[in-house]
Amino acid sequence: MTNLAAHYFAPFCASAPVAAPCRTSFATVAATLLATTLAGAQEAPPPPGQMIAIAGDERIDLPLLYSDYDARIAGDMATVTVRQVFRNPGDLPLNATYLFPLQKDAAVYAMRMEVGDDIIEAVIQQKAQAQKTFEKARAEGKAASLLEQNRPNMFTQQIANLMPDLPVTVTLNYTQTVPRVDGAYELVMPLVVGPRYLNGTDPDPVPAYPNTAGLDLPADAVDERAAIRATLTAPARIGRVWSETHQIAVTGSDDRKLITLPQGRIPDNRDFVLRYSLAGDTTTAGVLTHTDERGRFLSLSIEPPRIAPTQPAQARELVFVLDTSGSMQGAPMTASRAFMDHALGGLRDTDFFRIIRFSDTASAYAAQAQRATPDATRDAAAFVQSLDAGGGTEIPNAIRTAFSSRPPGDALRIVVFLSDGYIGNEAEVLKTIAAMKGDARIYAFGVGTSVNRYLLDEMARIGRGMVRYIDPTETGLDAARSFATRIETPVLTDISVDWGGLDVADVTPDAIPDLFAGAALRLNARVRAAGGATVTIRGKANGRDIDLPIPVSFSAGDTPATQAVPLIWARSRIADLMRAQALDPATDGRADVTRLGLAFSLATRWTSFVAVSRRVVTTDPGAARNADVALARASGVPASAYPQAVAGSSTPEPGMIAGATLMGLILAHRMRRRKPTT
Numbered sequence: 001m002t003n004l005a006a007h008y009f010a011p012f013c014a015s016a017p018v019a020a021p022c023r024t025s026f027a028t029v030a031a032t033l034l035a036t037t038l039a040g041a042q043e044a045p046p047p048p049g050q051m052i053a054i055a056g057d058e059r060i061d062l063p064l065l066y067s068d069y070d071a072r073i074a075g076d077m078a079t080v081t082v083r084q085v086f087r088n089p090g091d092l093p094l095n096a097t098y099l100f101p102l103q104k105d106a107a108v109y110a111m112r113m114e115v116g117d118d119i120i121e122a123v124i125q126q127k128a129q130a131q132k133t134f135e136k137a138r139a140e141g142k143a144a145s146l147l148e149q150n151r152p153n154m155f156t157q158q159i160a161n162l163m164p165d166l167p168v169t170v171t172l173n174y175t176q177t178v179p180r181v182d183g184a185y186e187l188v189m190p191l192v193v194g195p196r197y198l199n200g201t202d203p204d205p206v207p208a209y210p211n212t213a214g215l216d217l218p219a220d221a222v223d224e225r226a227a228i229r230a231t232l233t234a235p236a237r238i239g240r241v242w243s244e245t246h247q248i249a250v251t252g253s254d255d256r257k258l259i260t261l262p263q264g265r266i267p268d269n270r271d272f273v274l275r276y277s278l279a280g281d282t283t284t285a286g287v288l289t290h291t292d293e294r295g296r297f298l299s300l301s302i303e304p305p306r307i308a309p310t311q312p313a314q315a316r317e318l319v320f321v322l323d324t325s326g327s328m329q330g331a332p333m334t335a336s337r338a339f340m341d342h343a344l345g346g347l348r349d350t351d352f353f354r355i356i357r358f359s360d361t362a363s364a365y366a367a368q369a370q371r372a373t374p375d376a377t378r379d380a381a382a383f384v385q386s387l388d389a390g391g392g393t394e395i396p397n398a399i400r401t402a403f404s405s406r407p408p409g410d411a412l413r414i415v416v417f418l419s420d421g422y423i424g425n426e427a428e429v430l431k432t433i434a435a436m437k438g439d440a441r442i443y444a445f446g447v448g449t450s451v452n453r454y455l456l457d458e459m460a461r462i463g464r465g466m467v468r469y470i471d472p473t474e475t476g477l478d479a480a481r482s483f484a485t486r487i488e489t490p491v492l493t494d495i496s497v498d499w500g501g502l503d504v505a506d507v508t509p510d511a512i513p514d515l516f517a518g519a520a521l522r523l524n525a526r527v528r529a530a531g532g533a534t535v536t537i538r539g540k541a542n543g544r545d546i547d548l549p550i551p552v553s554f555s556a557g558d559t560p561a562t563q564a565v566p567l568i569w570a571r572s573r574i575a576d577l578m579r580a581q582a583l584d585p586a587t588d589g590r591a592d593v594t595r596l597g598l599a600f601s602l603a604t605r606w607t608s609f610v611a612v613s614r615r616v617v618t619t620d621p622g623a624a625r626n627a628d629v630a631l632a633r634a635s636g637v638p639a640s641a642y643p644q645a646v647a648g649s650s651t652p653e654p655g656m657i658a659g660a661t662l663m664g665l666i667l668a669h670r671m672r673r674r675k676p677t678t
């Protein structure tokens with residue numbers, strides 16, 4: 001009933017500040033509903049496919065949404081078109097807000113809005129100016145759309161004056177590189193934002209987390225709201241194409257594949273992950289270049305040499321940090337237990353280990369690191385099996401506990417995080433890790449169907465480790481067991497670049513990470529002067545020096561496949577600037593990020609896309625009500641994980657529980673009264 005109550009919760013937060021979560025309690029809502037219900041308010045039942053919210057005796061229809069994703073993949077570069085169709089099923093104008101995810105490295109470079117036969121190309125503006133443009137259009141009764149980036153993987157789309165029987169279609173375009181993971185390329189299309197634990201200390205909180213998040217959308221309320229299509233081309237034969245998250249249909253030829261969904265549409269409650277391999281892919285390095293009015297740009301793709309890494313001879317201290325917060329209940333916790341069972345069983349007799357579980361607080365299995373004897377690992381495995389999930393997600397506490405002691409002797413410390421990353425204070429977490437990690441490596445394992453990949457990827461990057469993701473609702477146990485045995489060392493370390501006289505600037509990433517087997521690294525740069533050179537990538541593999549020479553030339557003509565190179569460079573440069581600011585608040589990247597966003601037409605933290613219709617769609621814009629697009633509950637996440645998105649606590653307070661219980665009784669009473677007689 002708590003989850004159902006969220007349908008009726010949104011209107012009580014319509015007046016909450018945009019930059020702050022609503023603080024209205026379930027008890028307040030329940031009391032209001034009780035007063036109106038017992039007074040005998042009689043609303044007609046909503047038609048199929050319609051969701052409503054009740055404020056007093058006023059009914060507000062929630063906006064409906066369809067999303068279509070079309071990806072065009074060439075080798076390891078992808079351009080994705082996202083088409084969002086917003087519909088107003090009611091009788092009054094709506095101002096709709098939709099919180100949605102995109103791939104964390106997506107370079108969003110274009111937006112278009114369609115209202116009837118009015119087609120408007122959005123413009124990129126500084127965030128404050130875009131907000132003013134949007135508000136002015138709303139006050140004038142025009143349809144308008146505003147795209148804002150809240151996090152690298154979290155965006156808000158606002159629609160002003162969404163009229164009944166006049167859908168608004170917003171089309172976004174973004175480009176990205178497709179990372180190589182465990183020997184295959186992996187394209188992720190996030191479809192839903194999971195819950196976010198807000199502890200009130202984050203100086204840059206997630207704005208306006210919707211109170212309509214986490215709904216079990218019924219089938220007649222457009223449960224299957226997403227369609228996905230992908231076209232994959234390659235210069236050589238395409239190998240296997242598959243998805244472990246969804247059923248797909250693959251047709252086409254050896255060098256061109258069409259990927260579709262057999263069922264047409266799917267619920268938007270989990271990430272869509274497409275994996276593919278390219279036959280004969282033995283290249284260890286490659287280069288793409290592009291020249292236009294903005295300058296010359298290059299992108300280098302590097303793979304480690306195909307040799308098995310040697311395990312360090314020195315002892316290791318493995319510090320396992322387990323998320324036992326409320327959002328990990330059920331399948332995620334089961335997968336985490338399976339991971340730990342195999343990880344503990346695979347420890348060497350020279351290893352030490354520690355186990356830290358965290359939710360609202362953090363506590364350790366033992367006060368000091370334990371030698372990995374059979375008895376110790378057996379007792380530790382029993383401890384893990386006894387853990388239950390509940391409470392908030394206070395990751396900084398866990399980090400401080402993990403690094404509160406020194407490794408025994410000269411042991412190499414490896415910190416292994418298992419979490420869904422459902423927090424809003426990413427900057428605080430990353431800053432804490434950077435300050436405390438020392439020489440430790442950090443391995444992040446995301447457990448969930450729609451986890452916070454931005455946070456977990458950044459944790460691994462800062463900790464010079466790797467990140468992998470476990471879908472606990474599908475192949476969770478198999479994946480957990482597999483990953484648990486692969487806490488391995490990188491193949492290529494100490495990577496540097498000899499540019500061979502090529503005059504480059506603003507190389508990204510600014511700190512080159514180590515490379516693990518089956519992975520790849522992409523370096524991007526601006527080139528000041530034309531010409532060619534042989535660029536040499538240097539590093540160490542199993543202690544031996546390795547050189548990878550790469551010829552680079554700007555003489556060849558540009559092709560459509562290279563047009564994304566400047567956008568990829570600009571997006572990567574922005575990521576470096578935002579990372580520096582997250583780790584050091586004294587670093588202010590706002591001016592540089594804004595300049596890049598405007599110059600390359602990219603959505604960033606401080607640049608937004610805005611589109612305004614040419615004609616007025618309503619003469620009474622004041623009649624429009626604010627309403628959030630309902631967000632589906634992320635698959636495998638318990639409904640109890642969502643109330644904290646409103647109240648700022650990972651577990652419902654007693655008053656909220658009482659209010660939710662009363663809400664359930666009220667809604668049951670309403671549904672009985674609405675049931676048609678036979």
